[in-house]
Amino acid sequence: MNVIEKAKEFQDYVIKIRRELHEYPELSLQEFETQKRIMRELDAMGISYEKAGTTSVVARINPGKGDQVVALRADIDALPVTEQSGLPFSSKTPGVMHACGHDNHTAMLLGAIKILTGMKDALPGEVRCIFQEAEELCVGAKNVIAEGHLNGVSAILGLHGMSNLPIGFYDINPGYKLAGSDTIHVKFEGISGHCATPHLAKDTIYPACIFVADLQSIVTKNVAPEESIVLSVGKISGGTKANIIAKYSELEISMRYFDPEVRKTVHDAIQRHANALALAHEIKVEVIIEETAISLCNSERVTAIAQKSAEKVYGPDRNIDLFRLMNSEDMSYYFQKTEGTFAMLGYFNDEKESIYSPHHEKHTIDEDMLIYGTALYAQFALDYLNP
Known part of the structure; x- marks a missing residue:
């Protein structure tokens, strides 16, 4: 037929x-x-x-x-x-x-x-x-x-x-x-305080901004050039008022990948960078990874x-x-x-x-x-x- x-x-x-x-x-x-x-x-x-x-x-x-x-x-x-x-x-x-x-x-x-x-x-x-x-x-x-x-x-x-x-x-x-997709939540927690005395507080907005910049180094320094990987920060939030040091800041990142091993490498690097920033700035951090779809x-x-x-x-x-x-x-x-x-x-x-x-x-x-x-x-x- x-x-x-x-x-x-x-x-x-x-x-x-x-x-x-x-x-x-x-x-x-x-x-x-x-x-x-x-x-x-x-x-x-x-x-x-x-x-x-x-x-x-x-x-x-x-x-x-x-x-x-x-x-x-x-x-x-x-x-x-x-x-x-x-x-x-x-x-x-x-x-x-x-x-x-x-x-x-x-x-x-x-x-x-x-x-x-x-x-x-x-x-x-x-x-x-x-x-x-x-x-x-x-x-x-x-x-x-x-x-x-x-x-x-x-x-x-x-x-x-x-x-x-x-x-x-x-x-x-x-x-x-087609790529796999994860949504990655990175939550920083510090200590709030008055903007006039930042040394008495633990800011989270500044380390969150550093983390955003760090993401591209994760791609360029941890992943082989022939691999395809995307890390896009689609949402960032933190703070309540201009004169209050932000106790909380949060990022939402969309990740796209093909190779499951590359995925694990990037997950590990994100956790490592987040932990290092938290240690350096004397704050807490939590990384939550949600799988949307696999490649x-x-x-x-x-x-x-x-x-x-x-x-x-x-x-x-x-x-x-x-x-x-x-x-x-x-x-x-x-x-x-x-x-x-x-x-x-x-x-x-x-x-x-x-x-x-x-x-x-x-x-x-x-x-x-x-x-x-x-x-x-x-x-x-x-x-x-x-x-």
């Missing part, structure tokens, strides 16, 4: 679903109507499924058939953004928008299920389709995994629309593709299969390696449990004003991407189960 031609047959269906979802976006862990909409479509197709997490849905084609299970994943949540795209099907939910394109991913996976249900006999194993909640909070994948929905899965494919690739092109390549690394084996699938869908010479991006994705947690790959699909088309990146208030796509993504999901499942 020519999967891309089959995807074109379902193009109107996929566009319809995408636009309906776009009109009624829901925030992470609040995707209850989205969940119901997905389940209605699965019921109409006669596909078995179960609820997962808070609002996720896991559908199964050929459940229990054969000894191989391949998984396909789409995220379903939206963002707290007020839409300014001007689309006739713009968000009807105030302050909420599908600005990251998860409406597209959901619609494409439903379209792929339509294709695959029509060819169950050509599938010697099970296809597990995960409609995942709360990607934007980086908790949805962990919720799905914790309930055992990845058990038995030997490979998984996820995808995302990208504005830095033109329509008709994609990035499916092995190795690290995403595409499997060599699964990526090779996905590359062949993509060439069948897109044609030759359409694979552009974007190298490593500093964005994060909780798809990475699935890759701790099984091998997988994350495909990036281009939608940039200035003729259709599909030029804005995800998370932008004017974000939209060239809907031709929906055909490619629908076909890629289905083609990958076929190719993986029919080596």
Whole structure:
């Protein structure tokens, strides 16, 4: 079967679903109507499924058939953004928008299920389709995994629309593709006092400022030049009034990384620098590290299969390696449990004003991407189960 031609047959269906979802976006862990909409479509197709997490849905084609299970994943949540795209099907939910394109991913996976249900006999194993909640909070994948929905899965494919690739092109390549992300809180505690007698107090603002400057030396002096690492101070607070020495100062740092060993090196250096400053200024310090997402690394084996699938869908010479991006994705947690790959699909088309990146208030796509993504999901499942 020519999967891309089959995807074109379902193009109107996929566009319809995408636009309906776009009109009624829901925030992470609040995707209850989205969940119901997905389940209605699965019921109409006669596909078995179960609820997962808070609002996720896991559908199964050929459940229990054969000894191989391949998984396909789409995220379903939206963002707290007020839409300014001007689309006739713009968000009807105030302050909420599908600005990251998860409406597209959901619609494409439903379209792929339509294709695959029509060819169950050509599938010697099970296809597990995960409609995942709360990607934007980086908790949805962990919720799905914790309930055992990845058990038995030997490979998984996820995808995302990208504005830095033109329509008709994609990035499916092995190795690290998306960064891990941590939020680091550094809290200094000193002794307050009058600004006229600073020697009787223990200021925290000055050492906090030194610490901000020190962060860049951590990157340049502790990490190999070929490694990618970002430390950004997004928030700094301290003090209550100009003539009062600040007892407390606090920093919030966003860290992006790829190599887990580099991550540990930087964590250790941050703690070491903070402790040294606290000792030098006779104050206390606390460092709290919160994991947001781990880095995403595409499997060599699964990526090779996905590359062949993509060439069948897109044609030759359409694979552009974007190298490593500093964005994060909780798809990475699935890759701790099984091998997988994350495909990036281009939608940039200035003729259709599909030029804005995800998370932008004017974000939209060239809907031709929906055909490619629908076909890629289905083609990958076929190719993986029919080596």
